[in-house]
Amino acid sequence: MEFKEAxxxxxxxWGALGSQWGINKTMAQIHALLMVSNEPVSMEDVMEELQISRGNASMNLRALMDWGIVYKEYKAGERREFFTAEKDLDELAVKIARERSKREIKPALKILKEVSSIEAKDSAEEKHFVDQTNKLYDFVLKADNMLDKMTEFKENWLGRLVLKIMK
Amino acid sequence: MEFKEAxxxxxxxWGALGSQWGINKTMAQIHALLMVSNEPVSMEDVMEELQISRGNASMNLRALMDWGIVYKEYKAGERREFFTAEKDLDELAVKIARERSKREIKPALKILKEVSSIEAKDSAEEKHFVDQTNKLYDFVLKADNMLDKMTEFKENWLGRLVLKIMK
DNA sequence: TTAAACTTTCAAAAATAAATGAAAGTTTGT
DNA sequence: ACAAACTTTCATTTATTTTTGAAAGTTTAA
Incomplete structure (x- = not known):
């Protein structure tokens, strides 16, 4: 296999993987492209390499910057903007986790709290509902806290974590 | 808020959360419904409660069973089939993790291995590509192994993990 | 063996999500 | 202040995913 093909x-x-994880395909593809580029890439380059429109490129680059995993760079003497991806994988994982927690998990927790707080009256059905949603709340909260903890390890949290798990 | 509304x-x-995580909405909704039901639910009930067609209910129940997180149950003297969800949350997390690893992560690892194995010749561009995809391979492999390790703890792995992380 | 009771399949339709591209907006050098 | 160079927006189009429902398939009891 030669370079271009690879x-x-x-x-x-990477694009396909992204779409299975709720990130849109183009966004993941742009990120992949930037990750393996050794120097900053212009919007034109992105459009050219992925064969996508200007609007699409612009919107997804913006989204990636909102996630904090792609940065703008300015080259001396160049008018246009260039982009680079966060290449440190620990940092990348932490940022993605933080963002998804904020956007998806926190709101879901709020709802879980709400629905688990209804008065259970006396039917077994309602008791089971309250019990199960409470358990779910605790579980999701614990998982989310774990994500927060990741961010405290500044370096190589995953490697250390694996060591710990293996005891 | 009263029970039905909650x-x-x-x-x-739960359905919205599912679709953000690559699981289709109806599948997640059916699972949610079964999780909070204190007794087995028939396909008719699912159709009725979620207002979906027979085919849709059938396909998604099948998918949930393939994932190993929903079970068929037979009631004595009843012709039709009933369904229940895995309600143990540790078990549920482990099964989902295992399934996604098998379907998504393992195939991606294979490709990462492939593309990181090209001969890097001498250009800085190609060297960077090989270096970055290698790092990615190691990272994803480590994360995937962590998921595997989860399955070794039979009970409450998340709680124990959180304790450990917090040191 | 038959037929009633139920489940699955899958081509077509509907719903949803993503991409386009032209127009509007912004920035920068002169 | 102007206009060239570049970026963003968003209504419309296109592509993808999900749902439907009728037909085919299966199981069970008599």
Whole structure:
């Protein structure tokens, strides 16, 4: 396999993986492209390499910057903007986790809290509902806290974590 | 808030969460419904409560069973089938993790291995590509192994993990 | 063996999500 | 202040995913 083919395969694969995890395909592809580029990439380059429109490129680059995993760079003497991806994988994982927690988990926790707080009256059905949603609340809260904890380890949290788990 | 409203809100929320995580909405809703039901639910009930067609209910129940998080139950003297969800949350998390690893992570790892194995020749661009995809391979492999390790703790792995992380 | 009771399948339709591209907006050098 | 160079927005189009429902398939009891 030669370089160009490998690069394309990587971008496609990462894109497919992204869409299975709730991130849109193009966004994941752009991120993949930036990750394996050794120097900043312009919007034109992104459009050209992925064969996408200007609007699409612009919107998804913006989204990636909102997630804090892609940065703008300015080259001396160049008018246009260039982009680079966060390449430190620990940092990347932490940022993604933090963002998804904020956008998805926190709101879900709020609802879980709400629905688990109804008065259970006396039917077994309602008791079971309250019990189960309470358990779910505790579980999700614990998982979310774990994500927060990750961010406290500044370096190589995953490697250390694996060691710990293996006892 | 009264029971019916709370139940509906929970089902909707869980469904929305599912679709953000690559699981289809109806599948997540059915699962939510079964999780908070204190007794087995028939396909008719599912159709009725979620207002979905027979085919949709059938396909998604099948998918949930393939994931190993919903079970068929037979009631004595009843012709039709009933369904229950895995209600143990540790068990549920482990099964979901295992399934996603098998379906998504393992295939991605294979590709990462492939593309990181090209001969890097001498350009900085190609060297960077090989270096970055190698790092990615190691990272994803480590994360995936962590998921595998979870399954070794039979009970309350999350709680124990959180304790450990907090040191 | 038959037929009633139930479940699954899958082509077509509907719903949803993503991409386009032209127009509007912004920034920068002169 | 102007206009060239570039970026963003968003109504419309396109692509993808999900749902439907009728037909085919299966199981069970008599």
């Amino acid at each position: 690069k394309n395969k990587f971008v496609q694969t | 139940k509906n809100k929970f089902v909707q929320t």
